[in-house]
Amino acid sequence: MGYLTDLFKEALVYPLSNIVTLIILGVLLTISKFPNVLSSFGVDVDFQLIIIFALISFVVSLFMDGYSLAVIKDAVDFNVSMPAFDIMKNFIDGVKVWVLKILYYIIPTIITIFVALLTGGVDAILNIFRFIGENQELLSNLNTPAELINAIPQEYIATFLTSLFITAIVAIILYIIFGLLYNIGLCRLAKYDSFNEGINFKAIINDIKAIGLGTYILWYIILFLIIFAISIVMGLIAAIPYIGIILLNLLFAPFIFLLVNRSLGLLYTKAEGYNG
Template sequence: MNLREIIMDAIKYPISDTRKFLIFCVLIILMSLSTVIPSYGIKDGTVSIILTLVTLIVSFIVLGYSVEVIKGGTEGEATLPDFDYVKHFVMGVKALILEIIYFIIPAILVIIVASATGLFSSFTKIVYISIDAMANNTSNLTKIMAAVPQSTMNTFTNSLTITLIVAIILFIIFSLMSFTGLVRFAKTGSGTEGLRFREILKDMSKIGFLKIIVTLIVIYIIALALSFVIGLIGLIPYIGVFISIFVGVPFIILFLYRAIGLLYAEA
């Protein structure tokens, strides 16, 4: 499918089955109660604990159902999948673990780069020198920074620049890989499949790296535009928040995951 076909299909998809869409909307409302209810002045401790527990459980179900939506997209299913709350809860837990792994790997690599380039050591020196300067009644920021040796400041600046560049590159690479890994998990139900980096790269090359990047950028721009509209609706007193959460948020979630599933249908 080309980009236009993916977008048009994903926009129509959330209302392909009104009953299932409304059920999904109810799940989003339940997931949001722990943040919405306190805004109306209800701050009972027991209620907060219960709502937090409900939010956690429903969040996993919503994530698992979203993964099922991806699977339907890759298989050409035209309507929303059926609900299986236990299955979707388990899938949601697995999907979260998978995403955490994809976050941890680049985070560790960035920490290694930061340490190797001297970011931590130079920052520590700057902090200690600044503390000593303030202890000597130096309150002017310019004078405090002047007390830091130029070599230390150069090391800090260079290492920070290198670390940020590496972090951005790794974030982009692992974000793209995490999407593909999530699709492999959706198709197979196996978390291990979502971590087969060689197969993931093969899937990405089969679709085309440029197509993946452009499509993801476009669907997220559309999602941001929809979020802006939802934000405006949410400003309506009392009912605005529920309208935006009940209709807008579910629509955006289903739109995004459907589009991702269609994007990877050729893999």
């Protein structure tokens, strides 16, 4: 516990060690979410502008993912200063991170879809929509959502809810497991600058053993509680008219971004000497 306490003390101070970098990251995040900023000022945003900024947001996310890899690597190497921006390398690394995410999360996604099919959830949804389509005139006279639900054959609803419950449990378990593996794979990608090391499952499992599964899970819990506490403050700040949404993206969002990646890199140092 003492190790994690020191880890989070350093990780919480880290984002404030270079205010210029923090603000630059915040500006990038603000630009990527500019339609939300405009909406907070009461400006109508047309569909074309949303599409344009969706593309900008994608480009920014690639850059941010690549920079996160640099933050993790510096933590693993015990560098105390923030990494300098390297636009080309950050973008290339961002592509690597995206591919790594796809490889790790495609398996739980496919299994989750399969479970939904196997438990009848998809068929239940199709039956519900088919019933609604065939009985529009009858359903148009209903006034509340409760009346609509009661009008739908209850076997469809029961099958859907049962499938939803089972699928949700399976999905949560799978995404937690693959999320734990992905984080360490991300650290290995950062440390060795090798995509193959990012999917070296044998080495990743050994790293988790070296860190300690209990320590790893406790890190997750503490990180969640810290982010939750910060989010409460963020919610209060965001409620401030006009300036709130700007402060949210300009300061709080990059703070959490740096906190998460720095703490993950520091956690991985516990596996040092055990990596293969």
